[in-house]
Amino acid sequence: MRIHALTLVLCIACRPSATVERTMPVANLQSYRTIGVRVHSNAFAAQGKTMRMEAAVLDRLRKKCQFDKVFRADQGRADILIDLNIAGTARGGDTGWNSSTASVDTLLVLTDGQDGELLGTARIRGKSSGMIINNAPPENEAIDIVATTVADLLAKSGCTGPRVARAPIVDPGPGPGSGSGGDPGSGSGSGPVDESKRAEADALNDKGKERLYADDVPGALALFQQANRLLPDPRYGFNICLALGTQEQWDAALAACREARAMNPPAALAAKIDRRMEALVKRE
Helix, strand or coil: CHHHHHHHHHHHHCCCEEEEECCCCCCCHHHCCEEEEEEECCCHHHHHHHHHHHHHHHHHHHHHCCCCEEEEHHHCCCCEEEEEEEEEEEECECCECCCCCEEEEEEEEEEECCCCCEEEEEEEEEECCCCCCCCCCHHHHHHHHHHHHHHHHHHHCCCCCCCCCCCCCCCCCCCCCCCCCCCCCCCCCCCCCCHHHHHHHHHHHHHHHHHHHCCCHHHHHHHHHHHHHHCCCHHHHHHHHHHHHHCCCHHHHHHHHHHHHCCCCCHHHHHHHHHHHHHHHHHC
16 A cells, blocks of 8 residues: 555656746737647757647647637748747756656747737746656657647637637827836937838848747847847837847846837837736836
């Protein structure tokens, strides 16, 4: 009996787990009807895990959320896109080497599929239980817990329940904490805009998004800042805010969002900036 009890305790302790870091909430997911999933990796050791991760995320989203359609991003245009980068995998437990324990580190980036603008990020680490199940590699269990966590995060942001139409957004006026802020390496919204630089600035901004999808956050931040210096724009400023938040530079992120909000952005972007500033203020 004591042996059985000890085995039960050990089994309870050996559960797969996931940690979520550097997460900013995403609001109003109920207005998105379709979602596309793209999984990739710039880590050589993890490249063989992308197909399993993609299948697991698609499965969990179909079960957990109530999107009209859930599909791979290359199968059509979606209202919202998930980019999940497998940044790395490792073996071993927290207290010492254990070849039966695996961890998988990922960066999740959400993008609005209609306008291509960034919505939010989350860094997720999945860890296996340390028990070999059906002779499967422990990375499979770590991948499964990451996929479950992705679905849980989106459920908390409104992917459950009936889909609703996107309501027109009325200009909310000055946002929480808006006004002049610190200088995160970008320009201001005053003065005439030189639209002759728009194509170059947009190209830099798009390159920054690609670097973020690839989990090169410093590279993404530098490109967003370069775009904003070339042609100050609240869209670029918001991306600076997002990248700084992903790096957990909360004060600098809030300053960047305040600066973007002071640049008289369109109503939809203003509301998005306000939500992020509210979340950043709560972290202080």
